[in-house]
Amino acid sequence: MFAILKSGGKQYRVSEGTLFQVEKLEAQEGASVTFNEVLLVGDGQNIKVGAPFLVGATITAELVEQKRDKKVLVFKKTRRHNYRRKAGHRQNLSVLKVTKIMMA
Secondary structure (H helix, E strand, O other), X not given: OEEEEEEOOEEEEEEOOOXXXXXXXXXXXXXXXXXXXXXXXXXXXXXXXXXXXXXXXXXXXXXXXXXXXXXXXXXXXXXXXXXXXXXXXXOEEEEEEEEEEEOX
């Protein structure tokens, strides 16, 4: 069984037991997180699609760790004007493990 959920403005395809990364969630490691914004649930034969969300469908996941992503360099330059700017960015992430997908 798999599902597509929405978190932080992005969509993720998950199934039970898989690890996935989302933008940082305010929770402690080992805590249980519930997602109510489920867009689609399927098991290979039957697929249920929400409009936009499935009513009563939830995904429960365990927060495995809080970490930071790799650094992304941002470099701006304008030719012939001696203009150069260099900055870096590291996104805060939460790693989750899906424990249960429930349909209504």
